[in-house]
Amino acid sequence: MSISKNKWFLIFLYLVTAFVVATSLGFILILFVIEFCISIYTKRTFDxxxxxxxxxxxxxxxxxxxxxxxxWVIYYKNYK
Structure with missing residues (x-):
């Protein structure tokens, strides 16, 4: 079964968008946890x-x- 170029482009957009959102949320969560721990242990205000x-x-x-x-590149190469 062959995947059309349009489907490959949609897969590309999905992968890039999902990774950007997940990575951004992950970094924000890590920053939040670090700031929370620092504010607890050093009696500093949460900033x-x-x-x-x-x-x-x-x-x-x-x-x-x-x-x-x-x-996407790995997925595309393994498909071909």
């Missing part, structure tokens, strides 16, 4: 700034994009 949030989103876009493209 979750917009700059840290935007850095997590940017890193998620970069890392998720690379991961999504890599998975």
């Amino acid at each position: 979750f700034s917009n700059i840290d949030f935007m850095q997590c989103v940017k890193i998620g876009i970069g890392g998720g994009g690379i991961g999504g493209v890599g998975c």
Whole structure:
């Protein structure tokens, strides 16, 4: 069974989007846990700034994009 070029493109979009969202949410969760632990153990106020949030989103876009493209390439090569 052959997959059309349109389906390959949709698979590519799905993989890249899913990896970007998952990676961004993962980094935001890790940052939240780290800030929470630091605020508990050092008696410091909980500081979750917009700059840290935007850095997590940017890193998620970069890392998720690379991961999504890599998975698509592996999937495409194994199919052929």
